[in-house]
Amino acid sequence: MVDLAVSRLGQSFANPVLLSSGPAGFGLELAPLFRSKPLGGLTTKTVTPSPRQGNPPPRLVDAPAGALNSIGLANPGLDEFLAQVLPELRELPTVRLISFAASDVQGVEAMAGVLGEAAGVDVLELNLSCPNVEGRPPSWDSASTRELVRAATRATCTPLLAKLSPDVTDVVPVAAAALEEGAAGLTLVNTVRGLRIQRDTGRPTLARMWGGLSGAAILPIALARVFEARRAFPEVPIVGVGGVTDLGSLLEMAMAGADLVGIGLAVMCDPELPWRLCVELKQWLCRRRISRYSQLVGCAHRGGVDVCRTC
Amino acid sequence: MSISKGRRRTATPVAGSFFLCWQAAYLDRRRQSGGYAVVELIVEREARGQPGQFLMARTECGPALPRPLSLLWAEGKRVALLVKDEGQLRARMAEAPLGTRFDVRGPYGVPYRDAVEHSRRYVLVGGGSGIAPLRFLWQRHPELVESVAFGLRHTVDENFLPDTPLLIEELGQPTAGDQALHVWRPGLGLIACGPREMLRQLAAGLPERKGVYFALEERMGCGYGACQGCVVMTRDGPLRLCTDGPLVALDRLGW
Numbered sequence: 391m392v393d394l395a396v397s398r399l400g401q402s403f404a405n406p407v408l409l410s411s412g413p414a415g416f417g418l419e420l421a422p423l424f425r426s427k428p429l430g431g432l433t434t435k436t437v438t439p440s441p442r443q444g445n446p447p448p449r450l451v452d453a454p455a456g457a458l459n460s461i462g463l464a465n466p467g468l469d470e471f472l473a474q475v476l477p478e479l480r481e482l483p484t485v486r487l488i489s490f491a492a493s494d495v496q497g498v499e500a501m502a503g504v505l506g507e508a509a510g511v512d513v514l515e516l517n518l519s520c521p522n523v524e525g526r527p528p529s530w531d532s533a534s535t536r537e538l539v540r541a542a543t544r545a546t547c548t549p550l551l552a553k554l555s556p557d558v559t560d561v562v563p564v565a566a567a568a569l570e571e572g573a574a575g576l577t578l579v580n581t582v583r584g585l586r587i588q589r590d591t592g593r594p595t596l597a598r599m600w601g602g603l604s605g606a607a608i609l610p611i612a613l614a615r616v617f618e619a620r621r622a623f624p625e626v627p628i629v630g631v632g633g634v635t636d637l638g639s640l641l642e643m644a645m646a647g648a649d650l651v652g653i654g655l656a657v658m659c660d661p662e663l664p665w666r667l668c669v670e671l672k673q674w675l676c677r678r679r680i681s682r683y684s685q686l687v688g689c690a691h692r693g694g695v696d697v698c699r700t701c
Numbered sequence: 702m703s704i705s706k707g708r709r710r711t712a713t714p715v716a717g718s719f720f721l722c723w724q725a726a727y728l729d730r731r732r733q734s735g736g737y738a739v740v741e742l743i744v745e746r747e748a749r750g751q752p753g754q755f756l757m758a759r760t761e762c763g764p765a766l767p768r769p770l771s772l773l774w775a776e777g778k779r780v781a782l783l784v785k786d787e788g789q790l791r792a793r794m795a796e797a798p799l800g801t802r803f804d805v806r807g808p809y810g811v812p813y814r815d816a817v818e819h820s821r822r823y824v825l826v827g828g829g830s831g832i833a834p835l836r837f838l839w840q841r842h843p844e845l846v847e848s849v850a851f852g853l854r855h856t857v858d859e860n861f862l863p864d865t866p867l868l869i870e871e872l873g874q875p876t877a878g879d880q881a882l883h884v885w886r887p888g889l890g891l892i893a894c895g896p897r898e899m900l901r902q903l904a905a906g907l908p909e910r911k912g913v914y915f916a917l918e919e920r921m922g923c924g925y926g927a928c929q930g931c932v933v934m935t936r937d938g939p940l941r942l943c944t945d946g947p948l949v950a951l952d953r954l955g956w
């Protein structure tokens with residue numbers, strides 16, 4: 391019998407597969423799938439204090455082995471989220487990770503306080519890394535990260551993940567700042583800042599020029615960030631996100647050190663993929679006589695011993 | 702605000718239904734002419750698509766984001782598409798050997814018939830691959846149609862789109878937009894699908910906004926209403942083309 395369960399962040403995840411924030415919206419379109427088979431967790435679209443319409447279109451363009459998006463945190467705002475969306479999310483049999491962001495310390499503190507108290511919020515994820523809004527992503531430097539995480543953890547005891555940008559030379563100091571201020575874990579990574587140009591006009595394809603690259607193209611970048619963070623913080627819960635599109639990439643993410651693995655762009659292409667990956671993961675572990683998913687987590691740091699010994 | 706709750710007018714997704722699952726679709730027949738291809742696919746399960754609805758399509762080797770393609774017609778397990786023969790996916794549809802497997806899911810989008818008022822008859826204006834959903838509407842719901850203006854840039858074989866009057870630009874014939882503006886009169890509606898320039902020309906030339914609908918072709922992400930990639934800004938706020946469109950009333954667009 392293979393055990394896919396993960397106990398982290400004060401929660402029991404049925405399996406390590408999560409929907410990452412954004413591509414699946416609030417996950418409600420996928421409710422029938424949640425009801426038919428278990429999935430570890432659902433991270434919501436980032437919620438902000440006030441409604442945001444998002445960036446002007448075009449907001450999406452594909453790229454080799456991925457896509458660039460510039461959605462711009464379009465969301466209905468905190469009040470409508472609490473009144474309309476959260477009650478429906480509560481009905482889904484999965485762990486709910488609520489992603490939120492605000493542009494200043496007061497906003498982050500207020501949101502963390504309200505969301506942390508709301509029924510049905512299992513984990514909070516502070517988005518410090520969106521490349522598609524005004525200003526620099528806070529997780530481009532340790533000081534802003536520190537300030538915002540401190541504001542959030544001051545306001546709530548609900549476990550908080552800090553979601554960081556891959557667009558830094560060294561993610562470890564930024565992660566350290568978040569953890570020192572009380573973040574319970576890390577989500578690595580958000581999209582990689584990118585650009586595409588319309589060849590017939592010579593103008594950037596996305597209306598807002600820059601976008602965030604996701605999909606298979608960023609897997610090696612995400613793996614490197616997860617690996618670096620796992621090496622620096624052996625015990626910290628890590629959600630690995632970025633370029634997971636099949637069983638192979640999920641295994642690599644786990645081996646690099648991800649306790650939980652988020653699927654983003656690939657859900658837009660194939661809504662059923664996360665559920666299929668759980669089945670494939672179980673079969674893979676079973677074939678290799680590995681009894682627990684947790685044996686896989688971070689095994690690349692241990693010379694892959696767990697896997698080899700049990701093969 | 703454009704969130705899913707209470708806004709969807711398309712069918713509610715059902716677990717394991719065609720809505721969220723990929724189905725294998727095999728290229729069964731094809732005819733090509735004038736830079737376009739009509740491709741007929743055999744799908745595993747009946748698609749039950751209606752005029753104006755589209756399928757999301759891809760191949761196993763990409764592209765990373767599936768592509769929306771309108772139904773030219775759908776009968777049982779057989780569906781037809783009208784595609785331009787360029788671009789990653791469509792060029793493959795136009796060139797791959799018969800029997801090649803594609804993946805499709807859908808149909809998505811509000812059927813045109815459900816998106817327009819039934820109190821008037823419409824001039825249908827199609828440019829290029831935009832002819833597909835309108836020809837389907839004309840065949841299925843002739844009672845809604847006053848006249849059609851379908852335009853292509855280049856000449857096509859006689860049987861490329863049977864029983865369909867076509868205006869060919871390279872033969873010096875009027876464009877579909879010109880023709881539509883010529884036949885339109887007060888009291889009629891108009892439904893248009895085609896290149897942005899054609900829609901802009903119509904918006905500028907029509908004295909009336911009521912009863913006018915445009916199908917927009919933004920890049921799409923998921924197709925099922927979650928990602929907000931295909932949003933267009935309207936007077937009433939953002940609108941997701943995949944679940945609230947693709948037809949949008951011109952007075953909402955504010956053009």
Ligand SMILES: Cc1cc2nc3c(=O)[nH]c(=O)nc-3n(C[C@H](O)[C@H](O)[C@H](O)COP(=O)(O)OP(=O)(O)OC[C@H]3O[C@@H](n4cnc5c(N)ncnc54)[C@H](O)[C@@H]3O)c2cc1C
Nearest residue numbers: 588589590768769770771783784785788789790791830918
């Ligand atoms: C609701 C809806 C229905 C649609 N129905 C149809 C339909 O029935 N038939 C149809 O043919 N299309 C249809 N489209 C449009 C179609 O989905 C898009 O054109 C889609 O991108 C085609 O995918 P592709 O992989 O074939 O082309 P892509 O590879 O996406 O390329 C699309 C176009 O962009 C060009 N291009 C790519 N990269 C660049 C660049 N860097 N600079 C400049 N140009 C570039 C390509 O040459 C090509 O002309 C529809 C769109 C929508 C929203």
Ligand SMILES: Cc1cc2nc3c(=O)[nH]c(=O)nc-3n(C[C@H](O)[C@H](O)[C@H](O)COP(=O)(O)O)c2cc1C
Nearest residue numbers: 410411412413436517579580604605632633654655
């Ligand atoms: C369309 C789209 C919308 C996204 N929206 C958000 C968001 O609101 N908040 C956030 O933290 N990340 C957002 N992301 C980033 C993803 O959660 C994820 O970190 C990133 O896409 C990398 O994973 P992937 O390669 O599996 O897509 C978004 C990504 C995409 C493609």
